[in-house]
Amino acid sequence: MILGSIDRTLVTSRNALTRQRSTRRLAFWSISGVTLLWLLYYVHIWFFTNIQSPAPGIVFCFFQSGIYAQLMSYSTMTISGFLPPLLMAILAFSTMKNLRHLRVHPAAHEHASTALSSKDRQLAIMLLGEIVISVVFSSIGSIIYVYTQRIPNQSKTIEQRAVDNFLLDFSLDLVFIQATVAGYSNFIISKTFRKNLRKQFWTIILNACRRTRINYFSNMPSNALDRTARAGTIHLRTVVMHE
Structure with a gap:
């Protein structure tokens, strides 16, 4: 989500040179770098996690007590809870500012030869909606996590x-719930998204009906097919004679 926010901020920039930085190559290296970074950052969890079973069939995983548990609690709370909503809010504000400037002041100088397409604008608006939803749900989750970490695990009662x-x-x-609501928000916000979704829905329905008819006629006996064709021919001749 953060990488998508950065991409939309680059695409909606007033400077054409900045917009041209939004490329597949940059996206590939950004995703690869971020994935490798977090794999290396959390590799120590394999060695400093305790598995406890207070009752048969119930298993809990806890960090080792002491400084490591406190460090991981605050690290998870900061990296997963507070930092992503903050970054997405800043990037969303920058994207909204760029969209408002492009709407009010159309670009006409030499550094803006590449105009923002309607598709990019729609994607930016859809991403803004997803950012708002993500910030709300992430904030609620962060508050809950902070509340559950108020007492060390070893000192808690059942x-x-x-x-x-x-x-x-x-x-x-x-x-x-956040992933589900994001899909509904895209359906409400974007007219193009609704149009493409309806088109895809009717395409699936028509293909299913076509396959059903093909299977139906392929399973019919040959004499039944002859009677069906003969009945259709007689009906056609009757209509022609009446006309």
């Missing part, structure tokens, strides 16, 4: 662990 686990499961459900 009731406190049950409540915290319920809240953590609820925050996990927010991740799936």
